[in-house]
Amino acid sequence: MNKSNNSILSRMFTQSIFMDLINNQEVSVFDTCVHRYLYNVNEVDNGQLISKLYKYMEQKYRNEYFYKNTLLNKLLLGRHSLNTTTVLSELPINKSKADFILINGKAIVYEVKTELDTFDRLNSQINDYYKAFNHVCVVTCESNYDKLQEILKGSNVGICVLTSRNTISTRKEPIEDNANLDHSALFKILRKKEFEHILLNYYGELPQTSQVKYYRECFHLFSEINIDLAYKYFLEQLKRRVNIEKEEFKKVPYELRFLIYISEYKKNDYLKLFQFLNTTQG
Incomplete structure (x- = not known):
């Protein structure tokens, strides 16, 4: 499958699509993904179908959603906790949007550059982020690491790599830089x-x-x-911006955690989500 064919997977893992899905709206994107990428889908519940689609992304199309979901699982839930740490996404800063911001005792902006991205706008993005945050890190794939290291040589920007095993490897810690806070x-x-x-x-x-x-x-x-x-x-x-129903969120499958986290579902939304995930096709 080429990149353009796979791009429908990026549309699939979005807040608007999932809100339609859990509210029993007919969503052609989901049906198209299921029939394009999966086989033997009869008598398989939606949760399993989503897990299989995510597995396909892991192997063939590690897009921005895959990176952000991995960051949330490995950093927020793996190293920190819902009680002490907040994640924000797509926060506008000057002419840029911060992909993933982790706020604990300090805040780190993670700029995601997947296998599908270029570094064309990276310098202007970093400059924007430093106006509002004092730690910045770029997350990329192994094949981009050497090029990124060269671009960021001598800077305070950190570097993380999403490895082939889908773990987050910190190759360079971000250094605090308050010089441009505005x-x-x-x-x-x-x-x-x-x-x-x-x-x-x-x-x-x-x-x-x-x-x-x-x-x-x-x-x-x-x-x-x-x-x-x-x-x-x-x-x-x-x-304080994010208010998560923690007990309900803990039941969310790995593949959907970033999506549900940024959606800030209420208890009724979780009920509808779990009902959708347990519904069987065919």
């Missing part, structure tokens, strides 16, 4: 309730001004906070 970049990421919480905590009050000037006044106050302290407050707010 108040404006931090503030644009924060939601209204988040920056208000920071300002109340620091100043004890919010600006008394017109609605038109309110955002600008809040930013002015935020920009007066020492950048190291502002960054600490910033991470505290981001860490």
